[in-house]
Amino acid sequence: MASLEWKLLRSEYIYKDNWLTARKDACLTPGGKIVDPYYVLEYPNWVNGLAIAEDGQVIMVRQYRHGFGQTILELPGGAMDPTDASPEIAMRRELLEETGYAFETVIALGDICPNPASSNNLTFMFLATGGKKVQEQQLDQNEEIEIVHVSMEELKEMVRGNKIRQSLHVTCILYALMRLGEGRI
Structure with a gap:
């Protein structure tokens, strides 16, 4: 099988920030085409x-998403910090900060590419069970998050009804439901 990978000819950073870095690449395709800029x-x-809390309720977060211009219901999560030793540690930290819950078990469900055509990062998905409220939320300066508890059936109904708009979170929910043996929604 022939390689389909592009050769990087040059790369230039256009913008660098904590939350977004943009670069302009020039590439050579296996067929000899120059793609510039990419x-x-x-x-x-x-x-x-x-x-999932110890009482079986699913813990979700409701927050305003400025890029989309709406308040939406999502799963807890966020960006990994440079100090996070692993994705699981990042997930446990995010759960505690956003919900105030600590979890007995955190199971890795895999990773996915949010947008491999133009982005370089991964999203690591987890199933957390046995959640107990141990503290109040410890939100970042720009976060305003409301905790929402739903039953497993309500969660499935939201997925069926296209009520969860964050595609990375829908993917995680589907993987988690399969792991729980509840793959039929």
Whole structure:
């Protein structure tokens, strides 16, 4: 099988910030075509997880998403910090910060590419079970998050009804439901 990978000829950073880095690449395709410019967005890796409290309720977060211009219901999660030793540690940190819950078990469900055509990062997905409220939320300066508890059936109904708009979170929910043996929604 022939390689389909492009050869990087040069790369130039256009913008660098904590939350977004943009670069302009020049590439050579296996067929000999020069692709210039090709823009790539660099983001930190992300984590998200289906969080289930010890009473069986799913813990979700409701927050305003400015890029979309709406308040939406999502799974807990966020960007990995450079100090996070692993995706699981990042997930546990995000769960505690956003919900105030600590979880007995955090199971890795895999990783996915948010947008491999133009972004370089991964999203690591988890299933967290046995959640107990141990503290109040410890939100970042720009976060305003409302905790919402739903039953597993309500969660499935939201997926069926296209009520969860964050595609990375829908993917995690589906993987988690399969892991729980509840793959039929």
